[in-house]
Amino acid sequence: MTDSVQRLAAALQKLPSVGEKSAWRMALHLLEQDEAISYELAHALVAAKQKVRRCDRCFTWSETAICSVCSSENRDTTTLCVVEKPRDMWVLEQSGRYRGVYHVLGGVLSPMNGITADSLTLEELRNRISSEPIAEVIIGLGGSNEAETTAHYISRILQEFPITVSRFARGLSAGMDLEYADRFTLDQALNERRVITGGYR
Ligand SMILES: [Zn+2]
Incomplete structure (x- = not known):
C-alpha cells in the first residue's frame, strides 16, 4: 500500500x-x-x-467561556455532580434524568501514573462550593480502585462545608464505567444514591 x-x-x-x-x-x-x-x-x-475549549466553571468541553449547562437557567444549581471526564457528563445528559450542574475532575487519582490531586480540578471544586449555592455534591465516579480512592479523598476535603456529599448507588459504583451504564442503571444510581457525609436528603 x-x-x-x-x-x-x-x-x-x-x-x-x-x-x-x-x-x-x-x-x-x-x-x-x-x-x-x-x-x-x-x-x-x-x-x-x-x-473547543474547557468551560471556565465546570471544565467540560465548550465553544464558549461558560458552557450551555452552566449558563442554563433551567438547571438546579444546588446539586453538583462530580464526574471524571466530559464523556460521563454527556452520558448523564443523554439520560435526561439529571437536572443539576456538573464538575469535571479531569481524571481520578492515580499516583502511579502521575495523576495527583494537583493535576485534577479539586481546588476549583472547592472554590465553587464556597461561592455557589451548592447544597449537595454527588460523586459520580466509576467503580475502579482509583475512582474509590478519589471519592474518599473528595468527601474528606469537602467535610469543611455544610453540604451533603453522596455517591451513586452500588449498581454503578461496583466496577462499572458511566459510559457503559444503561438508562435504568443510571436512573437507579441517581435515585438510590447514598449519603457519605453531611446530613440527609
Ligand atoms: Zn460548564
Missing part, C-alpha cells in the same frame, strides 16, 4: 476502539468515497480542535 494510505491508517488507529484491521478498512473506504467526504472529515476535526 502507498505511504499516504499507510499514514492514514496509522492515524486512524490512534482512535479508541480502532484496531489495525478497522483502521485499514476505514482508510480504504475513505479512498473510495467522494473527495468531499474526506474534506468534511478533515475540516470538522481541525475546527473542533480549534474551537
Whole structure:
C-alpha cells in the first residue's frame, strides 16, 4: 500500500476502539468515497480542535467561556455532580434524568501514573462550593480502585462545608464505567444514591 494510505491508517488507529484491521478498512473506504467526504472529515476535526475549549466553571468541553449547562437557567444549581471526564457528563445528559450542574475532575487519582490531586480540578471544586449555592455534591465516579480512592479523598476535603456529599448507588459504583451504564442503571444510581457525609436528603 502507498505511504499516504499507510499514514492514514496509522492515524486512524490512534482512535479508541480502532484496531489495525478497522483502521485499514476505514482508510480504504475513505479512498473510495467522494473527495468531499474526506474534506468534511478533515475540516470538522481541525475546527473542533480549534474551537473547543474547557468551560471556565465546570471544565467540560465548550465553544464558549461558560458552557450551555452552566449558563442554563433551567438547571438546579444546588446539586453538583462530580464526574471524571466530559464523556460521563454527556452520558448523564443523554439520560435526561439529571437536572443539576456538573464538575469535571479531569481524571481520578492515580499516583502511579502521575495523576495527583494537583493535576485534577479539586481546588476549583472547592472554590465553587464556597461561592455557589451548592447544597449537595454527588460523586459520580466509576467503580475502579482509583475512582474509590478519589471519592474518599473528595468527601474528606469537602467535610469543611455544610453540604451533603453522596455517591451513586452500588449498581454503578461496583466496577462499572458511566459510559457503559444503561438508562435504568443510571436512573437507579441517581435515585438510590447514598449519603457519605453531611446530613440527609
Ligand atoms: Zn460548564
